[in-house]
Amino acid sequence: MPQPESQNQPIAGRYELLEEIDHGGMGSVWRGYDAVLDRPVAVKLIRQQSVTSPELAEEFVKRFKREARITARIQHPGVPQVYDAVLDESYEQLFLVMELVDGISLRSYVQPTQLLPVSWAAAVTAQVATVLSHAHAVPVIHRDLKPGNILISHDGTVKVLDFGIAAILRSDVTKLTATGTPLGTHQYMAPEQVRGGRTSPQTDLYALGCILHELLSGRLLFTADSEYMVMYQHVNAAPTPLRQLRPDVPTALEDLVLHLLRKAPEARPADVQEVYERLEPFLPSPGAQVSAPGQAGPAGVPDPTSIFRKPYAPRARAGQQSAAGQAAESATAQPAPPVPDAVRAAIKVAYSRSDALLEDDRFAQAAEVIGEVIEPAALALGSESRQVLELRMNRAAIWLLGGDYRAALPELDALSDAYARTSGPSSERARACRAQAARCRAELGQVTDALAALRDVLDVVRSVDGDVSEEAVELRRDIGMLFLAQGRTTEAHNILEPLHADLCLVLGPDDEMTSEIAEVLAVIRLDLDGPPS
Structure with missing residues (x-):
């Protein structure tokens, strides 16, 4: 297009x-x-x-x-x-x-030479059935269910796309959808769709049967030399029972697929809730492990059984990457390294575009612009070259400005290690990254870890630059405020009172930070946590 x-x-x-x-x-x-x-x-x-x-x-x-x-x-x-x-x-x-969905198409799961575990196929189908139960209650029918319209997000959640061609079940729907050809994709089209007849929720059930058959067998339900012949088979041909193609498919699952694929809509299951109930015996139970024989699925794609095995599990810790994400990264084609001059020109453009976006507070896009040049720059200049590390620092700083602490934290930890290797653990850049990572942890509620990290950095700064350098002053203030947030007022007072005295000498009593610390100390002296007098 x-x-x-x-x-x-x-x-x-x-x-x-x-x-x-x-x-x-x-x-x-x-x-x-x-x-x-x-x-x-x-x-x-x-x-x-x-x-x-x-x-x-x-x-x-x-x-x-x-x-x-x-x-x-x-x-x-x-x-x-x-x-x-x-x-x-x-x-x-x-x-x-x-909403922009980050996931992998179900098409990637269908491999004739590597069939999916039964539990994986059942988990995808059960999740689609759950979505359809909500849609059919509106009532909305999808009418174009197919693997290309189904994504598996990285936590294993199924997303059903393109309900935009669905239409409400009303008497005037026909004239709104009369385009001269049936709506749908011929490999998954129910007989009533092929005939141009009235569709119903059972139309989606037929497509769901086609999808489940394909997930378990690794092949389309019907194939032919022409689209017309495929549609003819949907109307007239009997589907091949699954156990003839794959003997390990449970009989009850084969029966469900054949029930979904009946030619007459009224002969199919009563509703999508019945389909889900018949899939339940093949779904993993909460706490089940993936290590069971035959349950491990293909590498490099998200596991759709995970939401059944670990329902309502918290998101992965910062810095942890799913196996799917790692596989996707390793599978990414590595372009030939461009000439350094071209990369440096791209870096200059990226900085310029990012600065312009930041002026409009467009933090997410500004970070994305910087991110686009990091990989080619690393290939051309080295992953720990000064320019690449500066690009990564710039992106992390943008995430911090935009409040995206979960994205910034693992990057700042990695940068801290990189600068420690290239410039030394007590270098200014290594210290800055460790301090900013600690501030991210504080924002994410990891206050104890944040305090420990900030105090370690402060020890290094004091040994290098003394107690009243700009860096040391900021660290002392942050540590005092975190103590205060934890209700440790005595420790907060012990940090902030000498800080206030130093600021009065260095910056003067009217300085903004000096005044801020004085106000905090005044509140501490009120002893609001103590018994009322």
């Missing part, structure tokens, strides 16, 4: 299109940026060819508005949030602004 003209002009004055990440029958999906809320977004650009006349434009706009509103009503974490719907007055540009 050609690059949209609006990529260089923010949509509705706020949404920027950065790069195309997918495309399909209805249009393309772009990675975008919301300049108002400083966050990445997904922007679905509806194909301009879909609107070919003023009459069709009016009908299309009605459909588009309805779909955007209906999609927004499906309140479930497995459905990306709809943030905005933007319609160009000329009807030439139609946009749906949504």
Whole structure:
């Protein structure tokens, strides 16, 4: 699809299109940026060819508005949030602004030579069934369920995409969706869709049966030389029972797939809740380990069973990376190192763009701009070269400014180690990174660790620059304030009182920091934690 003209002009004055990440029958999906809320977004650009006349434009706009509103009503974490719907007055540009999902397509899980464990296939299908139960209650039917519309996020949560082509179950839906061809993808299309008949929640159940069959067998339900012949088979051909393709599939699971794939909608399971109940015996129980024989899935992709084995588990600790993320990084193609002059020019442009974004408080995008040049710079100049470490420091500082302490902390820890190796553990840069990492820990509630780290850094600073250097003063203040936050007022007083005396001598009693410390000491002397007098 050609690059949209609006990529260089923010949509509705706020949404920027950065790069195309997918495309399909209805249009393309772009990675975008919301300049108002400083966050990445997904922007679905509806194909301009879909609107070919003023009459069709009016009908299309009605459909588009309805779909955007209906999609927004499906309140479930497995459905990306709809943030905005933007319609160009000329009807030439139609946009749906949504949550940007970071995940891996279910298509990556289907490998004929490496079949998924039964529990993995059941876990994906059960999560999709859960999403559909919320959608069907609206009521919304998806009508285009397929592996390409399903993502597995890095914590194993399934996200069902593209409910935008779904339509509310109402009597006037037919005239809004009459485009001359059935909606859906032919490999997963229910017989009633092929015939152009009325769709229902059972239409989604048929597609779910196609997907489960494919996950367990590693192959499409039906294949043929033409799209017409595939659709003919969906209407007339009997599916191959799973156990003929894979003998270790449990009989009950084979029966469920055959039930989902019945030709008549009313012959399929009553609802998606029944499907989930029949999948439950094949789902791992809470606390189950992945080490059970046959349960380990493919490497390099998120584990969809994890949310059943560890329900409501906390997010991974800062600095920990999932195996999927590590595999994705290692699988990333390494470009040929560019000439250093070109990289240095790219660094200069990145700094300039980042500075401009920071002027508008666009922290997330400013950090992303710096991040884009770090890898090529590391390849050309060395991972611990001065320029690369400065780029990483700059990005970490932006994360700090934007309040993204979880992103900044592991990077600052890594930078501290890098500067300790290259410049020495007591070098100014190594100390600065350790101190900023400690401040991140304090913001994240790790106050004890933060205090220990700040006191260690202060010991080094005192030995190098004395007790009243700018760095030492800031560290003493931060330590005193953290003691105070912990309710350790005596220790806070013992740190802040000599600090105040030093500041009066060095900066004077009217200095801003001197006054700040004096006010804190006055509050400490009130002894608010003691018994009332």
